[in-house]
Amino acid sequence: MGVTNTTILAVNGLSVRWAGAAGPSGAPQVSGASDGGTVFSAAGVWPLLAFLADGAGGAARAELADAVGLPAGEAAGAARELLGAMAAMRGLDSALGLWTRRTLELRERWEAGLPTEAHGVLTGDARADKGALDAWAVKRTGGLIEEMPVLLDEDPELVLASALALRAEWLRRFRDFPMTPEAGPWSDRTLLGLHRRSELLDRVGVADTPAGHVTGLKVLGDNAIDVHLLLGEEGMTAGQVLGAGVDVLAGRHPVVPGPQLPYGDAGPGLRVVKERNTRPVPPTLDVRTVAFGMSTHHDLLALHRVFGLTTAMDTGRGHFPGVSGFPLAVGSARQSAMARFGALGFRAAAVTAVGAAPGSAPAAPRWVTTSVRASFDRPFGFLALHRHTRLVLAAGWVTDPVPYREDEEDYRP
Numbered sequence: 001m002g003v004t005n006t007t008i009l010a011v012n013g014l015s016v017r018w019a020g021a022a023g024p025s026g027a028p029q030v031s032g033a034s035d036g037g038t039v040f041s042a043a044g045v046w047p048l049l050a051f052l053a054d055g056a057g058g059a060a061r062a063e064l065a066d067a068v069g070l071p072a073g074e075a076a077g078a079a080r081e082l083l084g085a086m087a088a089m090r091g092l093d094s095a096l097g098l099w100t101r102r103t104l105e106l107r108e109r110w111e112a113g114l115p116t117e118a119h120g121v122l123t124g125d126a127r128a129d130k131g132a133l134d135a136w137a138v139k140r141t142g143g144l145i146e147e148m149p150v151l152l153d154e155d156p157e158l159v160l161a162s163a164l165a166l167r168a169e170w171l172r173r174f175r176d177f178p179m180t181p182e183a184g185p186w187s188d189r190t191l192l193g194l195h196r197r198s199e200l201l202d203r204v205g206v207a208d209t210p211a212g213h214v215t216g217l218k219v220l221g222d223n224a225i226d227v228h229l230l231l232g233e234e235g236m237t238a239g240q241v242l243g244a245g246v247d248v249l250a251g252r253h254p255v256v257p258g259p260q261l262p263y264g265d266a267g268p269g270l271r272v273v274k275e276r277n278t279r280p281v282p283p284t285l286d287v288r289t290v291a292f293g294m295s296t297h298h299d300l301l302a303l304h305r306v307f308g309l310t311t312a313m314d315t316g317r318g319h320f321p322g323v324s325g326f327p328l329a330v331g332s333a334r335q336s337a338m339a340r341f342g343a344l345g346f347r348a349a350a351v352t353a354v355g356a357a358p359g360s361a362p363a364a365p366r367w368v369t370t371s372v373r374a375s376f377d378r379p380f381g382f383l384a385l386h387r388h389t390r391l392v393l394a395a396g397w398v399t400d401p402v403p404y405r406e407d408e409e410d411y412r413p
Helices: 005-020 042-055 058-068 072-087 108-112 126-140 238-249
Strands: 038-040 092-101 119-122 158-169 175-179 191-198 204-209 212-219 225-232 255-257 264-267 270-277 284-290 292-299 328-341 345-358 367-375 380-386 392-398
Touching: 005 038, 005 042, 005 058, 005 072, 005 238, 005 392, 038 292, 038 328, 038 345, 042 058, 042 072, 042 108, 042 158, 042 328, 042 345, 042 392, 058 072, 072 092, 092 126, 119 126, 126 158, 126 345, 158 225, 158 392, 204 238, 212 238, 212 264, 225 238, 238 380, 238 392, 292 392, 328 380, 328 392, 345 392
Parallel strands: 092 119, 284 367
Antiparallel strands: 038 392, 092 158, 158 345, 175 191, 191 284, 204 212, 204 255, 212 225, 225 380, 264 270, 270 367, 292 328, 328 345, 380 392
């Protein structure tokens, strides 16, 4: 099953808005974010918002449709389309789950729009329900996420959740080395650096955006799951850098590819030089970056306007007449996400849950060649995406890379 460009733009648009909700440090302002940076998945949230929009009424329906980026009447169909497309992507496992109390009667039309195997039961026993929901999260992410991010002590009538896990092995692996940046916030640390050299200059480019120039590096996976590393000009926020990365995917900003870059400082962390050699060699792309790993927990209600949940979280009355005749409001909305980037590959996962509460530099050189040197040695962003559709599956901001330790085995994602 394919996915339309309209749906991809809508999901990626939510990634941009989430990244743009920046705090004072420039990192996306999300509950649970720490000095270690953050990782989040709009692709994990978007289908849930779409199904909720389909069943919502009044102001809640309008706000959710605005967050989804599609008319409410088209949202559920687009969510089914997205889930079907993600299920067919190599290297990506995804699922949607619904749990309700036995006494909660759902509208037949709304329930029929969900995957047939999605529906489970909440017993009311918080401990037993937590065990069942946690087991689902572990199974659906291959153990990358161990708990369902839902507050069962609030006694929800309904829990709607999504899970996704992506894995990629690099087509060309990196080599580990101790990296000590000469300047910037990481200059006093020895980090687990990653280095590789190739002849593929088109893997790097510089985008010209209204907020400043952004250097982008494509790291290709063996299964069409790729990671784009994004380094902006100093002073650019995480939201501006990640937003620029998504806009480049949509063709909104001009990009100068590696083979066309001028000599000298060509972009953030990027320098193009002439090198003399004792034999003829092709132009090279020399990349240095760092290994990173992080996990984050997000309270989506802390950014309720981004997700269209402002009205829906008002428990003074019900907002989802298309879901059930019983008055329902959003009592909690949370996401747990993780990402690991190493010499061999990348791993990321996210589980999102919405709970509905009751309403209320040898010899003399003779040849000259070009070398493009890219260095990601200060905080940068990343987008993990499906190469063919350009759907962003996870995004994040790196501020605390993995330290280098000689006595440890290779850092593996």
